[in-house]
Amino acid sequence: MARLAIRNLVARFPGLDQPALDVPAFDLDAGARIALRGPSGSGKTTFLNMLTGLARVPEGHVTWDGIDLATLGEGARDRWRAANVGLVMQDFHLFPGLSALENVLLPRRLRWRGAEKGAREEALGLLRRTGVPRPDQPVETLSRGQSQRVAVARALLGRPAILVADEPTASLDAEAGAAVGALLTDLARETGATLVVATHDPELIERIGRVAHLTAGRLAA
Numbered sequence: 001m002a003r004l005a006i007r008n009l010v011a012r013f014p015g016l017d018q019p020a021l022d023v024p025a026f027d028l029d030a031g032a033r034i035a036l037r038g039p040s041g042s043g044k045t046t047f048l049n050m051l052t053g054l055a056r057v058p059e060g061h062v063t064w065d066g067i068d069l070a071t072l073g074e075g076a077r078d079r080w081r082a083a084n085v086g087l088v089m090q091d092f093h094l095f096p097g098l099s100a101l102e103n104v105l106l107p108r109r110l111r112w113r114g115a116e117k118g119a120r121e122e123a124l125g126l127l128r129r130t131g132v133p134r135p136d137q138p139v140e141t142l143s144r145g146q147s148q149r150v151a152v153a154r155a156l157l158g159r160p161a162i163l164v165a166d167e168p169t170a171s172l173d174a175e176a177g178a179a180v181g182a183l184l185t186d187l188a189r190e191t192g193a194t195l196v197v198a199t200h201d202p203e204l205i206e207r208i209g210r211v212a213h214l215t216a217g218r219l220a221a
């Protein structure tokens, strides 16, 4: 279970007159689910990067369960993220030369230096649930939609307390998108994970049930 409190978060980039992100206060209860909407360039990716510790918090506070990511260096943020966050990013970051199953297991292997007992069965179960038919297939031969499902399965392995996804249904047709959206929301509900999803997909937004809008870096929940 993970609770989020953001205070006075401001991110600026060179060449932009206005901050890319300016969020005075934003809170999520542990286990909350929220969809993040906003036009291109409104700051969604920047926001997700700050929430997950992928980027340094330049100004203000992003606090998960009392841990302020602004106080952590890059290595500490990476360790915190590996222990707490399941991430589905827009480009899937799958490793070619490895199978679907190996890709799902890879972050866990790096984290624990060896596959933990049960992780393989959990990974196979997630691949089954996400609808990846052949776990041993090399990822470079998967379709975009299948790659997306592998990325979702990888994010869900180990039941992370925080699930963050950036347009997780964007490369899927309506049916596959609905399946992946259902899986994300169902598993978040089952595990009590706090779920934040940047998406324009109306079906997924409805499934999540709550939406926050980003406009030019400002968040309205």
Ligand SMILES: Nc1ncnc2c1ncn2[C@@H]1O[C@H](COP(=O)(O)OP(=O)(O)OP(=O)(O)O)[C@@H](O)[C@H]1O
Binding pocket: 013, 014, 015, 016, 020, 038, 039, 040, 041, 042, 043, 044, 045, 046, 047
């Ligand atoms: N490293 C950077 N240097 C300069 N400007 C940046 C940088 N990263 C993002 N920006 C700018 O910050 C703003 C917010 O970008 P961001 O990628 O967060 O938007 P977004 O809502 O995710 O967009 P999209 O939906 O197109 O992915 C944009 O104006 C973008 O050009």
